Amino acid sequence: MFRIVLFVMVTAAFGQTKFPGVGKAASAERVKAADKTVMADGRGLPVGKGSVEAGRALYKTKCAECHNEAGEGRDKQWPALVGGTGTLASKAPKKTVGSYWPYATTLWDTIGRAMPYDQPGTLTADEVYSITAFVLHLNGIVAAGQELDEKTLAKVKMPNRDGFVADVRADVKAKR
Amino acid sequence: MADRRAFLGLAAALAACTKSTKVPSAVEQSMTPYGERAATETIARAVGESTASLGVGSSRTPLQHLHGVITPSSLHFERHHAGVPKIDPAKHTLLVHGLVEQPIEFSMDDLKRLPAATRVHFVECSGNGRGEFMGTAGATAQDSHGLLSCAEWTGVPLKHVLAQAGLKPEAKWVIAEGADACRMARSIPMEKCLDDALVVYAQNGEALRPGQGYPLRLLLPGFEGNTNVKWLDRLHVTEAPAQSNQETAHYTDLMPDGKARQFTFLQDANSVITRPSGGQKVSGGAGFVEISGIAWSGSGKVKRVEVSMDGGKTWDDAVLEEPVLPKALTRFRIPWVWDGKETVIQSRCTDETGYLQPTRDEIVEARGMAFNYHYHGVKAWVVKADGSVTNV
Numbered sequence: 001m002f003r004i005v006l007f008v009m010v011t012a013a014f015g016q017t018k019f020p021g022v023g024k025a026a027s028a029e030r031v032k033a034a035d036k037t038v039m040a041d042g043r044g045l046p047v048g049k050g051s052v053e054a055g056r057a058l059y060k061t062k063c064a065e066c067h068n069e070a071g072e073g074r075d076k077q078w079p080a081l082v083g084g085t086g087t088l089a090s091k092a093p094k095k096t097v098g099s100y101w102p103y104a105t106t107l108w109d110t111i112g113r114a115m116p117y118d119q120p121g122t123l124t125a126d127e128v129y130s131i132t133a134f135v136l137h138l139n140g141i142v143a144a145g146q147e148l149d150e151k152t153l154a155k156v157k158m159p160n161r162d163g164f165v166a167d168v169r170a171d172v173k174a175k176r
Numbered sequence: 177m178a179d180r181r182a183f184l185g186l187a188a189a190l191a192a193c194t195k196s197t198k199v200p201s202a203v204e205q206s207m208t209p210y211g212e213r214a215a216t217e218t219i220a221r222a223v224g225e226s227t228a229s230l231g232v233g234s235s236r237t238p239l240q241h242l243h244g245v246i247t248p249s250s251l252h253f254e255r256h257h258a259g260v261p262k263i264d265p266a267k268h269t270l271l272v273h274g275l276v277e278q279p280i281e282f283s284m285d286d287l288k289r290l291p292a293a294t295r296v297h298f299v300e301c302s303g304n305g306r307g308e309f310m311g312t313a314g315a316t317a318q319d320s321h322g323l324l325s326c327a328e329w330t331g332v333p334l335k336h337v338l339a340q341a342g343l344k345p346e347a348k349w350v351i352a353e354g355a356d357a358c359r360m361a362r363s364i365p366m367e368k369c370l371d372d373a374l375v376v377y378a379q380n381g382e383a384l385r386p387g388q389g390y391p392l393r394l395l396l397p398g399f400e401g402n403t404n405v406k407w408l409d410r411l412h413v414t415e416a417p418a419q420s421n422q423e424t425a426h427y428t429d430l431m432p433d434g435k436a437r438q439f440t441f442l443q444d445a446n447s448v449i450t451r452p453s454g455g456q457k458v459s460g461g462a463g464f465v466e467i468s469g470i471a472w473s474g475s476g477k478v479k480r481v482e483v484s485m486d487g488g489k490t491w492d493d494a495v496l497e498e499p500v501l502p503k504a505l506t507r508f509r510i511p512w513v514w515d516g517k518e519t520v521i522q523s524r525c526t527d528e529t530g531y532l533q534p535t536r537d538e539i540v541e542a543r544g545m546a547f548n549y550h551y552h553g554v555k556a557w558v559v560k561a562d563g564s565v566t567n568v
Contacts, residue, residue: 002215017280017339018336018339018340019277019289019290019291019336019340020341022286022289022290023281023282023284023286023340024280024281024286025278025279025280025281026272026279026280026281027279027383028279030279030281031273031279032270034271034273034410035273035412036228036353036359037351037353037361037409037412037414037418038418039414039416039418039419040416040417040419040561041416048219066228075228077226078226078228078229079228081288086256086404088430088434088436089432089433089434090546093423093430093434093546095391095430097425100424100425100436101424101425102331102424103419103424105419106419106420106421106424109418109420109421110421113257113358113359113361114357114358114359114360114421117229117258117412118229120258120357120358120359121359121389125216130423135448141366150294159498163434163435163436164424164435164436164437164438164439165427165431165435165436165437165438166438166439167405167437167438167439167440167442168437169440169444169480170444170529170531171542171543172444172534172538172539172542173534173538173542174524174532174533174535174538175538
């Protein structure tokens with residue numbers, strides 16, 4: 001009983017934590033600096049903007065070496081970014097940004113956190129908006145001359161937006 | 177050799193000042209601070225790394241050469257998306273924020289103050305067996321099933337870490353992010369986070385290996401390997417999944433109707449015979465051979481393993497080696513008196529939910545041919561009259 005009372009007292013003294021004294025409170029600044037999450041509805045996108053035309057130039061220097069001039073990919077090691085629309089139910093489905101990805105925010109997030117492969121995290125927010133706009137343009141999803149920013153990106157409707165369903169397992173019925 | 181020279185040199189120096197030091201004549205290795213296996217032992221992972229993008233690739237566990245159920249840390253499979261980062265554990269932290277009462281940051285020392293748990297669990301890449309399904313399985317169990325390992329993991333139950341920050345009622349998902357170059361992130365349902373998820377810092381009794389997420393990784397028993405985020409440094413509590421690259425463009429299962437299943441975390445019941453298996457040879461001809469293999473399920477314990485030595489016509493129950501642990505590899509064994517003729521041997525697993533491991537055809541019937549993940553079909557090996565074992 002004494003132990004329980006002591007624990008409650010200590011808990012009260014250190015706030016609501018379950019294990020008093022372990023870990024330190026993180027400031028809003030600390031969280032802001034670390035938080036790179038981009039949600040599908042656009043929350044987390046940094047303020048910024050970019051255009052298809054600016055993206056065209058950036059793509060040439062930052063992306064084309066691997067993903068090829070028009071996003072068609074190279075060999076099997078560097079994935080294609082365009083094409084494949086209408087192939088998902090076929091015998092040879094081709095999954096690309098245009099044919100498969102359900103959210104434009106995922107493209108921004110992928111480029112922003114992981115690209116270019118050998119220099120991830122080096123692009124500015126505006127550069128990422130521009131390259132995102134250009135890759136979406138290559139897929140016929142946004143028009144030439146269009147700009148994207150933290151408010152408009154999540155409103156881009158991807159062709160395969162409704163192409164995902166929940167897990168339905170156990171779905172395979174084995175016969176004994 | 178250097179060890180032996182150093183040891184003999186030391187022994188000689190000691191002998192010069194005291195005649196009582198003796199050196200046994202058959203010494204091969206002196207006592208070393210960190211042990212090595214015998215020089216004659218050579219089993220190894222099969223490493224497949226992209227030549228175009230270093231750091232992308234996988235290494236496969238040599239399942240056919242292992243005994244029991246624990247994978248030695250040096251042989252644990254790896255799958256990396258942007259290499260293995262170099263991390264100073266003294267500077268590494270885990271930040272928990274989002275839908276919590278108090279954002280909180282833990283040092284590695286902080287985490288080790290919290291109540292710990294040690295458990296044995298398998299980790300399997302959801303792409304494991306894909307070659308089997310595509311007809312490009314290769315020759316051995318390592319080739320066909322080697323993106324699978326099992327270890328004893330020690331860490332803090334994730335529920336303790338989250339409780340320390342205080343979950344808000346609307347908290348439904350946790351986005352786990354790693355400190356690798358691509359900052360790989362996956363969204364995990366809260367139900368799993370509060371169930372058996374661990375934040376682990378140790379593997380087989382010592383610190384995690386760099387390729388397994390040193391100094392900290394997420395361990396989600398029974399979930400596909402990719403969700404067990406390595407080099408873990410951030411947990412973002414949210415009400416919805418982020419829809420990150422790895423949970424949309426990849427690790428989604430495309431079905432014949434063109435729709436893709438998403439958040440398909442579970443690794444289904446599965447098994448493979450490892451001895452005798454592809455690339456091995458039953459030497460000495462007809463007679464007694466013990467058949468042995470491994471079975472596992474992301475749903476819990478393995479309840480039953482049946483083995484057929486006649487191409488699937490008849491099945492016999494194998495013995496499951498105790499302890500049978502949930503979401504861990506289970507070793508099975510069954511005696512066999514081989515008549516020396518060519519035959520097909522195979523195993524099938526039933527887990528504690530009653531789910532029976534299906535055949536390849538049954539999986540294709542249900543899921544088509546376009547998916548890349550969660551293949552778990554019955555695996556068959558041909559034992560030829562000369563004792564050699566090959567793929568079907």
